[in-house]
Amino acid sequence: MTNAAQSAARVPAGVTFAARLSFENISHSFAGNGETLSDVSLTAEPGEVLCLLGPSGSGKTTLLRIAAGIEPQTSGRVLMNEREIAGPSVFLPPEKRSIGLVFQDFALFPHLTILENVRFGLTAMSRAEADREAEIALSRVGLQQYAQAYPHLLSGGEQQRVALARALAPRPTVLLMDEPFSGLDSRLKDSVRAETLAILRESRATAIVVTHDAEEAMRMGDRIALLRDGKLVQTGTAEELYNRPNSLFAAGFFSEINVFECEVADGRVATPVGSFATAGLADGAAAQVAVRLGGISAGENGSGMPGRIISRRFLGDAELFEIRVAGADQPVRARMKCGQVPAGRRDITLTIRESDVLVFERAGKNA
Template sequence: MMHGLAETTTGALTLEHIGRRFGETLALDDVSFSIRHGEIICLVGQSGCGKSSLLRIIAGVDTADSGRVLLGKTEVAGPDRFVEPEERNIGFVFQDYALFPHLTVEENVAFGLKKLPRHEARERAAAVIARIGIETLARRYPHMLSGGEQQRVALARALAPKPRILLMDEPFSNLDRGLRERVREETTATLRALGTTVIMVTHDPEEALSAGDRVVLMQKGRIVQIATGYEIYDRPNSLYAAEFFCPLNKLPGVYRNGRVETALGAFPAGLNLPEGGQALACIRPQAFRLAQPGEGMSARVVRCSFLGEIEQLAIKVEGVEGTLHMRTTERIEVKPGDDVRLVIEPGGVLAFPQA
């Protein structure tokens, strides 16, 4: 008999009011959300926001102080029930991959299949190895593998038992940047093809936006926003969410007639503020665009950095405190001290109440 089971229409996983405290630190504060079958969720936020603590509670290697965890309609953790980690059938890919050094790739992948008859475990391991495309590595040991190869082996080992959910804790952070992007794309394509339900922890905003069907942004143990990558980038619900995914030029202003009036002009904004309320206009660096002579505003170049595809300028505009930052894919033949004319694309401006 299962205690506290709830009939629910949820999909693969439901978290209800999860709380976790370590001494005086509230690591998780009333965290609730659900995940659909086959969905890839990216859990993102600054270090110490509670991402890894939440994974550990879902896996069952740590216990929440309050709240419930349900897999499908089955409660696996709550006030009156706790299902051991090995009984939850949840896969886990660790940041350091945690491969067994004394076992071959084939043996590593088969490690979690001990409940199966030996021939069936061997067949299952071989099928997963083929699916991940690491057949040529099957007889090698972990120390003979590159970082990208180790990551694929760790993925194969986690997928071999056909887990209900796969948890991934910073799975690409140990890889070089170029390799990281390629391995991430290959991994997410494989997981989507298999219909695997995934929660992936990352601290990389670009990774979260590109890999997840939805992004769960956390701050200090609480959920700030849950949305698709496009929604959370285009319509962040707070200054914290906006700044997490893109650097901003923040200009103080006054809210009047549905606009924020600043030293660089007035920008449309739908804010729940009284007339004359203090607001911030937040201009994304890519919202600046070179203007024709006589158009736009005058700015002086303070610094310029050529980043290959992108050029980044620090600019000074009269009447605005400090420097502003501009990013563009145009080739701008300028040097520090030069004057330029700029316009601002309104779509690149976000507005929030002044904190």
């Protein structure tokens, strides 16, 4: 069946009563391995898609497991609609939380049909009622025609949608998704991600999605929570985190950057690619200046900072350059639209878009 036919066949997702899920001063540690989470406070609002973003080991999946009740926190509380479901004196078991979970590997049972997989969690219903709800859930994801098939006959994208149907069948108030698209190839990922987001919008369930991919977080999330080493670094919309990152780490997670070390003088920072104004940093302060690769372009009529191209790589609609610039210890990297720099040219001048220049005070490894 084509994607268009599947979309036409898919029935609207049943609306759930979305809940507010809050993490309050959550810390977690494994014996002998130090803290995996440190004093994390975060709230997913009703009907919101909140993305937990960060590198491997930042605590994203642990936070998800704590929400699901699979892993107890060391300290802090988890609340649903202001009611404590996990804390010093309360621990609601996973089956009592009205929380759905989609695993990274889909976790489908190979010996069960697709319908039986989706029906698996509907234990409180009669067999006939469970079958009906499972069929409706499969219709929501456009896979009702595979009800009697087995998982190995489905593609990765189809298996992901079955896992989503199974999680949505009990109509949870919160849906947790742990890197649900990481096993899909890049061509399939965009379409499955868009279909999943449409289903989440229709169901109106609160969703928390774990990812290490900043673009995926920006595509899916109403808000993004960026974590590093078990700590919450910054929370906000994609626009807020991209345009106003609060640290060099946050800036580098959302775009490729060149970094220059310098000192503030007369309210400005001087770098090998230009001098830029800075606000809030005192003269003499040590600074780190981030310049996004996409903010560097070839100057016109010889204007700009001179440089020499030492490598260029064709990437389709863009080219990636390494350019030697006087005063820079490392080549300056730039990403420019194909055709902007004629083939064979070595000498070039660079202009910098100031909105792509970010200045941070240098403050150790967490800067």
